[in-house]
Amino acid sequence: GDVCEVSIGTGRNLTFYDWEFRGINGSGKELSKSGKVKSFTAVDKSAEMLEIAHEKFSKEYPGVLGVRWVIQDAALPLPSPPVSANERSGNKKGKKYDTIVQTMGICSTNDPVGLLKNLGESVEDSGRILLLEHGKGTWDWLNRVLDGLAPRHALEFGCVWNKDIGKIVEES
Numbered sequence: 001g002d003v004c005e006v007s008i009g010t011g012r013n014l015t016f017y018d019w020e021f022r023g024i025n026g027s028g029k030e031l032s033k034s035g036k037v038k039s040f041t042a043v044d045k046s047a048e049m050l051e052i053a054h055e056k057f058s059k060e061y062p063g064v065l066g067v068r069w070v071i072q073d074a075a076l077p078l079p080s081p082p083v084s085a086n087e088r089s090g091n092k093k094g095k096k097y098d099t100i101v102q103t104m105g106i107c108s109t110n111d112p113v114g115l116l117k118n119l120g121e122s123v124e125d126s127g128r129i130l131l132l133e134h135g136k137g138t139w140d141w142l143n144r145v146l147d148g149l150a151p152r153h154a155l156e157f158g159c160v161w162n163k164d165i166g167k168i169v170e171e172s
Contacts, residue, residue: 068082
């Protein structure tokens with residue numbers, strides 16, 4: 001259905017989607033694929049990372065229309081899904097996404113509960129939010145090691161790797 005990936009970064013997940021699209025490649029040849037992803041919106045607050053993802057997609061699927069690239073913080077209200085994967089503009093006004101994906105994004109947000117609440121507001125009641133995150137584990141000894149290293153890692157990379165993801169999901 002309508003998919004939104006937030007905190008898409010450099011687009012590491014793009015090859016894992018089952019795309020549906022039509023387009024024209026650089027040689028004028030028509031491209032067509034029937035898959036499960038009917039429309040796709042990519043969101044990241046880093047314009048530089050989003051551009052890398054866009055370039056990867058454009059090389060893999062030249063001439064494909066309807067993939068939206070949005071520079072914004074995913075904690076802000078997300079745009080409605082595009083009308084279709086074969087159009088450059090137009091929103092399904094008032095509609096929400098069937099699936100929202102986020103990979104390794106909670107570690108770099110200041111308000112992870114607010115972020116997840118926003119994602120919940122942007123997905124259909126029958127939809128799903130797929131998270132692949134890292135955070136506190138079940139081994140206390142490992143948590144103590146990671147807790148000791150976390151401030152330096154966060155300062156250097158902007159990633160707080162020891163957040164309690166289960167608690168964040170429950171609170172949201």
